[in-house]
Amino acid sequence: MYAQMVKSTGSGVKSRDEMSDEERAFQDKVDADIKIEPRDWMPEGYRKTLIRQIGQHAHSEIVGQLPEGNWITRAPTLERKMILLAKVQDEAGHGLYLYCAAETLGVTRDDLTEQLLSGKMKYSSIFNYPTLNWADIGAVGWLVDGAAIMNQVPLQRTSYGPYSRAMIRICKEESFHQRQGYDIMMKMAQGSEAQKKMAQDALNRFWYPSLMMFGPSDAESVHSAQSMAWKIKINTNDELRQKFVDQTVPQAEYLGLTIPDENLKWNEEKGGYDFSEPDWTEFFEVLKGNGPCNKERLGDRVKAWEDGAWVRDGLLAHAEKKAARKVAAE
Amino acid sequence: MAAEKNLLLEFLLRQGDNALILGHRVSEWCGHAPVLEEDIALANTALDLIGQTQMWLGYAAEVQGEGKTADDLAFLRDAWDFRNVLLTELPNGDFGQTLMRQFLFDAFQSVYLARLLGSSDETVAAIAAKASKEVAYHVERSADTVVGLGDGTEESHARMQAALDYLWPYVGEMFESDAVDTAMAESGVAPDPATLREEYDALVTRVLTDATLTIPESRFAHKGGRTGQSHTEHLGHLLTTMQWLQRAYPGNTW
Numbered sequence: 001m002y003a004q005m006v007k008s009t010g011s012g013v014k015s016r017d018e019m020s021d022e023e024r025a026f027q028d029k030v031d032a033d034i035k036i037e038p039r040d041w042m043p044e045g046y047r048k049t050l051i052r053q054i055g056q057h058a059h060s061e062i063v064g065q066l067p068e069g070n071w072i073t074r075a076p077t078l079e080r081k082m083i084l085l086a087k088v089q090d091e092a093g094h095g096l097y098l099y100c101a102a103e104t105l106g107v108t109r110d111d112l113t114e115q116l117l118s119g120k121m122k123y124s125s126i127f128n129y130p131t132l133n134w135a136d137i138g139a140v141g142w143l144v145d146g147a148a149i150m151n152q153v154p155l156q157r158t159s160y161g162p163y164s165r166a167m168i169r170i171c172k173e174e175s176f177h178q179r180q181g182y183d184i185m186m187k188m189a190q191g192s193e194a195q196k197k198m199a200q201d202a203l204n205r206f207w208y209p210s211l212m213m214f215g216p217s218d219a220e221s222v223h224s225a226q227s228m229a230w231k232i233k234i235n236t237n238d239e240l241r242q243k244f245v246d247q248t249v250p251q252a253e254y255l256g257l258t259i260p261d262e263n264l265k266w267n268e269e270k271g272g273y274d275f276s277e278p279d280w281t282e283f284f285e286v287l288k289g290n291g292p293c294n295k296e297r298l299g300d301r302v303k304a305w306e307d308g309a310w311v312r313d314g315l316l317a318h319a320e321k322k323a324a325r326k327v328a329a330e
Numbered sequence: 331m332a333a334e335k336n337l338l339l340e341f342l343l344r345q346g347d348n349a350l351i352l353g354h355r356v357s358e359w360c361g362h363a364p365v366l367e368e369d370i371a372l373a374n375t376a377l378d379l380i381g382q383t384q385m386w387l388g389y390a391a392e393v394q395g396e397g398k399t400a401d402d403l404a405f406l407r408d409a410w411d412f413r414n415v416l417l418t419e420l421p422n423g424d425f426g427q428t429l430m431r432q433f434l435f436d437a438f439q440s441v442y443l444a445r446l447l448g449s450s451d452e453t454v455a456a457i458a459a460k461a462s463k464e465v466a467y468h469v470e471r472s473a474d475t476v477v478g479l480g481d482g483t484e485e486s487h488a489r490m491q492a493a494l495d496y497l498w499p500y501v502g503e504m505f506e507s508d509a510v511d512t513a514m515a516e517s518g519v520a521p522d523p524a525t526l527r528e529e530y531d532a533l534v535t536r537v538l539t540d541a542t543l544t545i546p547e548s549r550f551a552h553k554g555g556r557t558g559q560s561h562t563e564h565l566g567h568l569l570t571t572m573q574w575l576q577r578a579y580p581g582n583t584w
Contacts (some may be wrong), residue, residue: 062366069360076575076584077401078350078387081357082380087372090361096366096508109366133574135584184584194584300362308364311425314486318478 002124003059006053012222024307035161038104058098059123067131101162128291135202141181143210154234189255208278214241338511346386353379378464385457405576416555419502419565432491436469450518473537481542483570502551
């Protein structure tokens, strides 16, 4: 899940009486789980919110290549290098499907890219954290992809057809990503003292940023209520965070690693763990651009885009010449 | 007549190291390509090359018979033990230089691997069968990109010509032959690369002409990679990065 703090437009969910005929027909389809397709009528707010959400998700896939790419050249075995390359390649592919899904809503990939590079659109806060040791690559797969899957599995049922179909493809690959991450963690946790230290260090640094991926509590948010009514958000942030913690704690125990939270405790009554909230001040600082790697991540993307301008222009010019030659020959 | 073990090993290291070092270089691009489709294509190329490395170095380790693995050969040899041609270890430069390097190497691979399909060594033939399918795609893509950028804008043309001028002196080494090549040719394992130059030149000339680029006249060739006699300064840095974890934590499993 790579969409955080996505604002829907409008001031809250309209009652049926307040809706126009078109809005009512639209909501009936959503309620009946009939997919909305690109040519169907849709409220402007639905379109805009989806563009923000899908765009932010796509950007996250693209920026998400960078922290993992940081270790491709240092992967410790040929097999690990191949698995990591395949994973990063999948992520670029996810970005591509998602940009295509967003394009069906009337925005171009170049527009979205410009908005990312100018800082107008965001990507997930998690990718502003550094990958400092090899176990971080395990932690990214286990925790970050694990948190992403929590949100993406329900989104396979989202109301917008192209988004739902992209999610179905993405989820298949994400579960492979999570497994490979956990496999790295297992090797490290069962390895030498140095490797165990790397594994614990990775968990210490990635735990709270992973919890932040779900965003702050949105139980009271009008934006979330609207997105849920439109079925472009299926669960609240707190529900997903709880589910993630409940799933992850036993996995950490199995690895023999300690989750860095003194307040972590099984709560029999609610059938889940009690746990500490992440530092939301830090979260908002990261969103504002003050995370440990914001400058580097966006700087890398801007540089790639600017350095690549001559390539894009060159290939475009060639395609135009080729088309002109073909016309001339006919 | 089976090839002598040490010579066969030397031949296999040349194949494996070419794939490993170029694969590593290409993987350095991750997340920094000019357009998303190119990020995907570069990762895919690197992935194929590392896969080929596993096959070549896996077989090399088997022939060597000292109980080593492909990983041992990749991560625990020093620069002077590497047998890749210098072309593969040169820095990426801009996207044009990376793709020109890829094309000049892919063109060689496409010609060479086609011959290895009929190798008298069954394992070599089997590796070539798998690798040649991948290389057929690589050469098609790198050739298309070289043509697109060579015959693109004034700037892209100038950059591609500069890349060609820089890389051309590293082409000749791929066609150098020595006692290893003679032995491989005599035992039917692999052709003498010197005999493939004409076919290579025809392929490369066709593509570079379409790309409106001029092949430098000089046939001067930098050498020393495939014999291990003298690599460039770049290789040591590449190995420092690539081998770091294995060197810093010897004997750990990952």
